[in-house]
Amino acid sequence: MHGTVELLLELGLLVGALGLLGAIAGKAGISAIPLYLIAGLAFGHGGIYEMHAITGFLDVGAEVGVVLLLFTLGLEYTPRELLGTMKTSWLGAVVDLVLNAAPGVACALILGWGPIAAVVFGGVTYVSSSGIIAKVLSDLGWLGNRETPTILALLVAEDMIMALYLPILTTLLAGLAFAQAASGLGIALLAVAGAFVVASRFGGLLSRFLESPNDEILLLKVMGIVLVIAGLAEQVHVSAAVGAFIVGMALSGEVSRQAEETLEPLKNLFAAIFFVNFGLETDPTALPPVLPVAILLAVVTIATKFATGWWAAGRSGSAFTGKLRAGLVLLPRGEFSIVIAGLGVAAGLDSQLGSVAAAYVLILAAIGPLAPRLAGPIVAKRRRKARARRLAEAAA
Numbered sequence: 346m347h348g349t350v351e352l353l354l355e356l357g358l359l360v361g362a363l364g365l366l367g368a369i370a371g372k373a374g375i376s377a378i379p380l381y382l383i384a385g386l387a388f389g390h391g392g393i394y395e396m397h398a399i400t401g402f403l404d405v406g407a408e409v410g411v412v413l414l415l416f417t418l419g420l421e422y423t424p425r426e427l428l429g430t431m432k433t434s435w436l437g438a439v440v441d442l443v444l445n446a447a448p449g450v451a452c453a454l455i456l457g458w459g460p461i462a463a464v465v466f467g468g469v470t471y472v473s474s475s476g477i478i479a480k481v482l483s484d485l486g487w488l489g490n491r492e493t494p495t496i497l498a499l500l501v502a503e504d505m506i507m508a509l510y511l512p513i514l515t516t517l518l519a520g521l522a523f524a525q526a527a528s529g530l531g532i533a534l535l536a537v538a539g540a541f542v543v544a545s546r547f548g549g550l551l552s553r554f555l556e557s558p559n560d561e562i563l564l565l566k567v568m569g570i571v572l573v574i575a576g577l578a579e580q581v582h583v584s585a586a587v588g589a590f591i592v593g594m595a596l597s598g599e600v601s602r603q604a605e606e607t608l609e610p611l612k613n614l615f616a617a618i619f620f621v622n623f624g625l626e627t628d629p630t631a632l633p634p635v636l637p638v639a640i641l642l643a644v645v646t647i648a649t650k651f652a653t654g655w656w657a658a659g660r661s662g663s664a665f666t667g668k669l670r671a672g673l674v675l676l677p678r679g680e681f682s683i684v685i686a687g688l689g690v691a692a693g694l695d696s697q698l699g700s701v702a703a704a705y706v707l708i709l710a711a712i713g714p715l716a717p718r719l720a721g722p723i724v725a726k727r728r729r730k731a732r733a734r735r736l737a738e739a740a741a
Contacts, residue, residue, distance in 0.1 A: 351398040359388065359399065363617050378477060378620050378714040382707060385624015396625070403622040408585065410619030412575045413612040414479040415586040419593020420601050421488045422497065424545040434495055437657030438502035444649040446471040452642055458695045461517055465689035468510055469702050470646050472503045474679025474710065475586050480616055481674055481714050492658040492667035496674060499657060504587045507681060514685070518692035541591065548595035556600045560607050567604050568611075620710075623679065627707060631700040639704035647712070650675050665727070670720045677713025678706045 362384060363377075370377035388396050449470030453463035478500060482488050555570070557563040571592050578588030596604060632639075651672035658671035686702030 352402065355396045355399045356402065359384075359396070359621065360614075363621065367617070377617070378480065379711040381617055381620035382624040382710055385621040386627060386629045386707075387624075388621075389625035389627060389629075400625070403618055403625065406615050406618035407622035408619075409572070410612075410615035410617070411476045411586050412571060412589040413608060414476050414616050414619075416571050416589040416593040417605055417608060417612055418475075418479040418482070418488075418497070419590040420596060420605050422494065422594055423597065424541055424548070424591075424594050434498040434502070434657060434661065437495070437499055437653065437660060438506070440656060441499055441503065441650075441653045442471060442506060444653055445646060448642060448645045448649060452638070452701075453698070456638070456695075456697070458698055462689060462694045462698055464514060464517060465685060465694065466698065466702070468507075468514065468685040469678070469682045469705070470642065472507060472678065472681040472685075473500060473650065473675050474677045474681070474713065475500050475504065476616070476619055477677040477679050477710060477713050478674055481677075481717055484714075485717060487670065487674070487717075490667065490670065492661070492663040492671040495658050495661045495663070496654065496671055499653070499675065501587070501590065503681075504590075511685075514688065518688060518694075543595070548597055551592075551595050552597050552600045555596065555604070560603070563600070563603055564607050564611075567608065623683065623710065624707070626683065627703045632704045632707070635697060635701045635704050638701050639708055642701070642705050643708045643712070646678075646709070647676055666720065666724050669723060670717060673717045673720055674713075676709055676716050678709045682706045 363381060366380040366384060367377045370380055387393050446467035449466035449468070450463040452470075453459070453466040458466070478496070482493060482496070487493055551570070555563060555566045557566065571589050574588040574592050575585035576588075579585045654671035654673070654675040655668045658668040663671065682702060683706055686699050690696060690699040
């Protein structure tokens with residue numbers, strides 16, 4: 346009973362605090378995500394007060410938050426639309442991998458962590474946070490923009506590469522032969538391909554099964570399907586987020602709109618928990634010594650990730666505004682980066698790797714939601730300059 350009371354009190358205080366932070370962010374006209382991250386730092390290990398009773402709940406809630414963020418993002422697109430974009434964006438995925446893994450690899454080698462640590466840290470700097478980006482796209486109303494399918498194609502490609510990378514990485518860290526990871530790797534690829542085929546061919550059947558005039562029944566059906574598919578995806582070494590995203594793509598018509606409206610409050614709650622939990626898992630006292638390295642790495646990868654988004658959006662036909670938005674929205678790193686660094690530390694690599702990764706991810710997770718808001722002022726300033734130049738030319 347005492348444990349239940351403590352859990353309810355801690356959870357109530359945390360959720361109430363998040364509500365206040367969200368209100369402050371709303372009045373300031375900024376994203377609440379950085380404030381949620383700071384709240385996590387304040388109430389985690391090494392913070393002003395450490396919460397114990399709700400850690401297990403928050404771990405599960407954070408997973409559900411990422412799943413719901415990617416599911417609702419998938420609702421905006423069909424498999425045909427996304428596959429069409431991926432066919433034209435594959436080169437962008439290669440550019441993304443080369444430009445953004447290289448700084449992490451170089452950092453690990455320069456700091457003397459060794460070649461295996463370089464493979465680990467390349468993954469940390471490469472993969473963007475699908476959870477944060479999904480939240481930003483939704484908050485800013487950019488889901489229908491021309492450049493958004495290109496952004497999504499890059500994110501899905503990153504998750505696909507993670508499906509290849511993680512089995513290889515765990516094999517290297519365990520010191521096993523590569524052949525021992527081959528079966529898991531093959532299963533992961535088959536699972537992703539099969540899921541796309543099912544979403545393309547049988548999405549209508551799934552939509553009809555989930556249809557319901559009652560929001561409560563629809564909510565239960567959708568949550569059940571999404572969580573089961575996400576769990577199965579994890580079972581075959583594919584990101585749960587990819588599984589949820591594919592389920593979202595499979596739905597169409599009225600059921601898609603109804604599911605989005607019904608799940609919106611749950612998505613907002615669990616997304617906030619995801620960001621708080623991210624901060625909770627970071628010890629703030631370990632961050633100051635590694636901040637110079639983390640800041641330098643963040644500056645470099647802000648440039649490389651921005652260049653990736655700008656180039657990929659331009660290649661798909663977006664104009665200046667779309668290229669700018671694509672470059673800015675891809676900046677945050679998050680859940681995958683922390684998981685990858687955690688695998689390396691658990692395997693006995695240099696403990697500084699985890700601290701640098703945490704500081705690096707916190708910097709970009711805080712900058713990520715704020716940077717896209719610069720797009721509007723930059724575009725407006727550019728238009729004013731162009732108008733002034735035209736007037737000056739006309740006067741001459």
